Structures are given as C-alpha cells and as structure tokens.
Amino acid sequence: MDYQKIIEEIEEEIQPFIKEGKVADYIPALANSNINDFAMSIIELNGKQHSIGCSQKLFSIQSISKVFTFTIALKIYCKNLYKRVGYEPSGNPFNSLVQLEYEKGIPRNPFINAGAIVTTDALYSKHKSNTFYTILNFIKKQCGYAGIQANNEIYESELAHGFRNLSLINLMKSFGNIENNIDDVISTYFRQCSIMMNTQQLANSMLYLANHGINPLTKEVIVSAAQAKRINALMLTCGHYDASGDFAFHVGLPGKSGVGGGIVAIVPQKMAICVYSPGLNKEGNSLVGTKALELFTTKTKLSIF
Ligand SMILES: NC(=O)CC[C@H](N)C(=O)O
Numbered sequence: 255m256d257y258q259k260i261i262e263e264i265e266e267e268i269q270p271f272i273k274e275g276k277v278a279d280y281i282p283a284l285a286n287s288n289i290n291d292f293a294m295s296i297i298e299l300n301g302k303q304h305s306i307g308c309s310q311k312l313f314s315i316q317s318i319s320k321v322f323t324f325t326i327a328l329k330i331y332c333k334n335l336y337k338r339v340g341y342e343p344s345g346n347p348f349n350s351l352v353q354l355e356y357e358k359g360i361p362r363n364p365f366i367n368a369g370a371i372v373t374t375d376a377l378y379s380k381h382k383s384n385t386f387y388t389i390l391n392f393i394k395k396q397c398g399y400a401g402i403q404a405n406n407e408i409y410e411s412e413l414a415h416g417f418r419n420l421s422l423i424n425l426m427k428s429f430g431n432i433e434n435n436i437d438d439v440i441s442t443y444f445r446q447c448s449i450m451m452n453t454q455q456l457a458n459s460m461l462y463l464a465n466h467g468i469n470p471l472t473k474e475v476i477v478s479a480a481q482a483k484r485i486n487a488l489m490l491t492c493g494h495y496d497a498s499g500d501f502a503f504h505v506g507l508p509g510k511s512g513v514g515g516g517i518v519a520i521v522p523q524k525m526a527i528c529v530y531s532p533g534l535n536k537e538g539n540s541l542v543g544t545k546a547l548e549l550f551t552t553k554t555k556l557s558i559f
Pocket residue numbers: 315316317318348349367412419444447511512513514538
C-alpha cells in the first residue's frame with residue numbers, strides 16, 4: 255500500500271475541520287499553539303517511515319507520557335501495580351474527581367490523570383529524585399534520539415495552574431494511595447507532560463507496542479508479549495478518556511491522546527502512527543488528529559475490527 259500517498263490525501267481532506275477544534279488554554283503556555291499546524295507520521299515494523307506536514311515540529315506530549323510511565327511501572331511491579339490503579343474505562347473526563355472518592359482513592363486506569371499520578375508515584379518510590387530522568391531516558395532510547403527535553407515554560411505554567419491535579423493527588427494521599435511527598439510526585443508528573451517531541455519521534459517510540467513488546471529495529475525486549483497486549487488493551491478502552499468508545503467506533507485502533515494535540519495509535523504487527531493538530535474536541539482529544547486517523551483506517555482497512 256502507498257502510505258505516503260494516503261497521508262497526502264488525508265492532509266487535504268482534513269483541511270475543512272482544522273478550525274473546529276480549540277487549543278487547550280487551561281495550561282496557559284499551550285494557548286498560543288498554532289491551530290493550523292498538522293502533521294502525521296507512520297513507521298512500519300521494518301523501519302520504513304512516511305510523514306506529512308510539520309512532522310519535525312516539537313510539541314508537548316502531555317498525556318501520551320502516560321503510556322511510557324505505565325510501561326516502566328509495569329516492568330517493575332507487574333501485577334502488583336493493579337492493587338493501586340485499575341484497568342477499567344472511567345467514562346469520565348481525564349481530570350475528574352468524583353469517582354475517585356467513591357472508589358477510595360484507587361483510580362480506574364493509568365491513562366486518566368489520577369491513574370497516571372499514582373503510576374508516577376510508584377516510579378518515584380523506586381527511583382526517587384531520578385524518576386524524571388528514568389522516564390526521559392526510556393523515551394530517548396525508544397525514539398532513538400538523545401536530544402529529547404522537557405519544556406520549562408510549559409512545566410512552570412502547569413505547575414502554577416495545576417489545581418485540579420493537586421486536588422487529585424491530595425485526595426489519593428488521604429486514602430493512602432500516594433507513597434511519596436506530593437510536591438515531588440506532582441512536579442515529576444508535570445515535567446513528564448512537558449516533554450517535547452515531534453510526530454516522527456513519537457511514532458518511533460511506540461513501535462514496541464506494535465510488535466509484542468519488542469522493538470523491531472533494535473530487537474530489545476521492552477515488555478513481555480502479555481504486558482504489551484495489556485497496554486494496547488488499555489489504550490483502546492481508556493486512551494481517550496470519556497471519548498474512548500468514540501475513538502474505537504471511528505478509528506478502531508489502540509491510541510493515546512494528549513492535550514498538547516498529539517495522538518499515537520498502534521496497528522498491531524504493522525506500524526505505529528502519530529498525528530498532531532492542537533485543536534481539541536470537547537473531551538480534550540485532537541479533533542483533526544482523530545479525523546485523520548479515522549480517514550486512515552477507512553482508506554487502508556487497517557482498523558483492528
Ligand atoms: N489529557 C492530558 O493530556 C492532560 C495532561 C495535563 N498535563 C494535565 O494533567 O491536565
């Protein structure tokens with residue numbers, strides 16, 4: 255299949271939708287993202303790459319970082335991790351507090367904010383003040399580029415406005431589900447969200463999930479096949495919060511979004527994809543990114559369904 259031609263078609267077909275989204279402004283440093291930006295990158299298991307648009311432009315990975323932290327925590331804690339964070343969809347917005355009180359501080363899954371904060375806390379218990387560098391080094395290795403960095407302005411901006419996330423972590427601490435100092439954990443979480451990558455780097459970094467946990471290019475075993483299956487399952491059922499059903503319905507691939515405007519998606523045994531468009535839909539997922547992936551699976555018949 256000529257993937258390059260397909261993504262070129264998609265770039266044209268998404269144009270009418272570009273102004274429909276709204277860039278995230280609850281993190282003030284994200285408010286000046288350019289709504290007209292669009293990029294899409296594919297990497298096949300054999301390393302063949304295809305890109306369109308501003309695929310070299312860096313943007314903050316935000317909640318896509320939850321895939322990396324969950325992967326690292328799963329390697330360390332295996333099944334024990336599920337004592338502290340579940341694996342069911344929440345049906346609620348990514349930063350919702352309500353369910354967390356009913357469910358005694360155990361977040362539904364690792365891809366909503368509460369679950370990702372617990373995951374970062376679990377990493378902090380092991381790596382202490384090296385936690386952020388452990389996450390960053392993991393990402394550098396997966397994408398094959400040592401220059402990956404966090405963005406201090408975005409980090410500071412979220413730190414100054416992260417009231418919701420502070421509520422979540424305090425509530426979980428009150429239930430005994432946060433082991434470390436809340437300032438240490440929340441600042442690590444905000445820093446991981448502010449890591450800057452482009453669509454090409456993000457697609458590269460997800461390749462192990464398309465290949466049963468093994469990076470097909472370096473042959474390194476990142477997680478077991480069973481763990482890779484579970485990460486993909488959670489991306490499918492929880493990767494887009496209360497729009498996860500909608501994403502499965504329209505796109506039909508395991509995926510994970512971030513409020514920076516990126517979405518990664520996995521075509522099992524074939525490829526990893528990343529799209530970028532900072533205009534979001536009301537659930538906080540890239541509107542045009544979702545549309546582009548829908549067009550891709552419709553044109554290629556590569557949905558898992
Ligand atoms: N959905 C997201 O990308 C949310 C991440 C963001 N840093 C937050 O915690 O609110």
